[in-house]
Amino acid sequence: MTRRGKVFLVDDEPELRRALERLLRAEGLDVVGYGSAAEFLAALSDDDVGCAVLDVAMPGLDGLQLQQRLASSRARLAIVFLTGHGDIPMSVQAVKAGAVDFLTKPVRSADLLRAVHAALEQAGAQQSMAQATAGLRSRYEQLTPREREVFGHVIAGRLNKVIAARLGTSEQTVKVHRGRVMEKLGVGSVADLVRAAQQLGVEPAP
C-alpha cells in the first residue's frame, strides 16, 4: 500500500461540504475543505498528493475549469467530480480530461468512498511510479558515456558481436559494459532493461 494522500474537497455549499467532510473523515480519511476554486488553488502546494472532490457548478471558476488548472500544476491529484444534475457531455469531457469518476448528487457514500479510494490509489500509484522513475534516473546518471552507448544498442536488440563491430571494440569488452549497466541499474534481465529504458525515456540506438 502506497502512502495515503489527502482528500481535497471543493464545494461552494457550506452545508454540503461539511456533510461530505464528516463522511470522509468518518472513513478515516484526511480531508481539507475549500469553499471555492480560488481558495483551493491558493492553498495548494506542488508536493500535494491525493484526491480532489470537485463540485461542477460553482461561482467563479467551475469544476471543469479547475480541472484544467490542476492539470498544469505539479501536484499529483486524481479528480472526482460531483454534480447536481447528470450532464453527459460534461461528464465525458471530465473523464477524458482524466477524472476518476463523475458522480451525481445526492451521492451514496459507498459510491463516493469507492471513487475517492480509487482516486487516492491512482494518485498513490502515480506517486510511487514517479518515485521509482526518480531512483532509476539517479542510477542511470552513474553510467559512463560508453556504458550508455552499449545500453542503447542492447535495448535495440543487437547481439554483443554486432555491438562490438559497431563500436569498434571487442565482444568481451561489450560483455563487461553490459554487465556493468545491468548491475548499476539493478535489473536482472534484458526484458527488465527494456522496461527501465522505457521508464527513463531512453531511445534505442539507431
Place this chain on the structure above:
Amino acid sequence: MNALTTIWLFIAAACLTLAAIHVQVWLRRRDAGGNAAFALLAVSVAAVAFIEVREFQARTTAEYGRWLWWYQLPIWSGILAIVVFVRLYLRAGRAWLGWTAVGLRSVALVIGLFSSPGINFREIVALEQITLFGETVAVARGVPNPWLAVAHLALLALLLFVASATQDLWRAGERRRAVTIGGSLFIFVAAGTVLAIGYFWGWWTFPSFLTPMFLVVVLAMAYELGLDLLRSAQLAADLSTKDAVLQGTERKLALAADAASAGLWSVERPSGRLWATPRALSMFGLTEDREHHVDEMLLAIHPDDRKRVREFVDGAVRMDHGSVVEYRVLRADGDIRWIASRGGAQAGEPHSRDSLMGVTIDITERKRAEDETARQRVQLEHLSRVATLSELSGALAHELNQPLAIIMSNAEAAQRLLERPVPDLAEIREILGDIVDADERAGEVIQRLRVLLKRGAPKRDPLAVNEVVQGVQQFMRADLLRRGVSVECSLASGLPPVSADRVAIEQVLINVIGNACDAMAGNLPGDRGLTIATRAEVGRVEVCISDTGAGLPAMPERVFEPFYTTKAEGLGMGLAISRSIVENHGGRLWAEPHAGRGATFRIDLPTMAVAE
C-alpha cells in the same frame, strides 16, 4: 211692487247666487281666501239691498229705526270683506289702513248695536216720503249721532286703503285690475261715503242707498274672479292635453328603453311606491297587474347585495351625478341575473325632489364575459408560470437535490460514526441539526413550487418588495449559477409595502430576471453581471433589473408583445404576461436601453396606501 224694489231684490238675488258660487269654490280650495271674502261681500250686499228695500217701505220711524239698526251688520261685514279681499286676493294696499278701517267700523258697530236706532241717529224725528224712480220712498230725518264720526272715519280709512291698493296694483303693472276693482271700489266707497255723510248729517233729503254702488264693486270683482275661473278651466284643458302628450312620451320612452333592453322605473319617496316599465318589473320577477312597492323589488335582490341597493335607493343622489349600482337578482327559477341600475333624485323640481328615477339593465352577459376574461387571464398567467418553471426545472431540481445530498451524506456519516465503539455524540447531534435544516430548506423549495404551480385566484396582500426580490433570487440561485450570472443587489431600506399578489409578482421577477440572463448568454463567462435594485418613489416602489447583455430591439416596446421571442424554445409570452400582471396591479413595466450594452427593465408598483 215697483221698479226700485224689483231692481233691489234682483240685485240681492244675483249677489246671493254669486256668493253661492264662490263659497263652492272656497269649499273646494280652502286656500282661495279671495273667493270667501267675495262671497261674504256678496252676501253683505244682498243683505244691504234687502234692508234698504225695507227702509224705503217703512211706515213709521220705529220700523225705519229697526231696519237701520240691522243695517249696521252688513255694512260692517262688507267693509271687512273688502279689506280681506284686497289683501288676500289682490295682495295690495297698506294693511294698517285696511285694519284701521275694519277696527273703526267695529268700534262703530259695537256702539251702534248698543244704541237705538243705531249709530246714525240719536233719534229719528220724522219720516219724509220722497219720490224716486216713480216710487214713494221713506227718508228719515233725525238728530245725528255724534259717534257717527267714527263710522265715517272708518269709511275714510277704507277709502285711503282702497286708494293705496289701486296705486299698488297700478305700479305692479296690473292696470286692468287697478281700473276694474281698484277704480270701482274707490268710486263706490267715495260715493257711499259722500251719500252717507250728507244723509245722516242731514245735509240733504235723499235716501242713503249703497246697493247700486256695491253692485258695481261686486260685478267688478265677479269679473276678475270669473276670469280666474276661466283661466283655471283653460289650464285644466291644457293639462289634460299635456297629460295625453306626457303619456305618449312615456310610452315612447318605455319603447325606446325596451329596444335598448333597459327598464325604466321611479320610486316615490318616502312612500316607496314603485312605477316601472314591464321590462323593469320582469327583471325583478314582478308583474304589471298591480301597483308595487320598492320593498318587493329589494326582496328579489341577492341578500348579499340588498344592503347596498337599499342605500342606493335611500341615498340622496341627484340625477345630474347619477350613480350606478350593480347587484344580483335571484329569480324564482333559481337563476341568478346581474342587474345594473343607474339613477338619482331629480334636481330642481320641487314636486319630484322626493322621487328616485332611473334605468335598469340586465348585465348578466357582460358579467359572464368579464368573469370569463378574468378566468382566462388567471389561466394564462398560470400557464405562463408553469412554462417559466419548466424552463427553470433544471435549476429547481438542483435546488431540491442539494438539501437531499446534504441529508444523505450527513445521515451516512452519522451511521459510520455510530459504528465506532465510542460514537462522538456531540458530532452526531450537530449532524442531526444540519439534517433538519436541510430538510426545511427542501420543504421551502417545494412549498414555493407548489404555490407557483397552484392555480389560485389572485389575492392582494401587503408585500415587502425587498423580501420578494430576495426570495426570487434565492429561488433562482442555482439557475443563475448554471448560467454563470453574477447578481449584485442594491435594495433600498424602509420601502413602503405594496398591495399585490405575491405569486404574481414573483412570476414577473422570475420572467424579467430570466430574460436578462438570456440576454447575457452571448457574453463571455465571468462577464454576465446582473444588478437588481429597489427604491422608493412618491407613492410607488420601483424594482430595476439591469443586465449587460445584448440589449433591446430598435423598438423596445416589441419585447412586451405576445409571441415576441429571440429564443428557439421560448413561447414569447413571459414579458407580455408580466406586463399584464403589473398593469393589473396598477403598476407599469417598461424597458430602457443602455447607452452601451444591456438594458434596464423597470417594474413600478403603487404603494399600498396609494392603491387603496
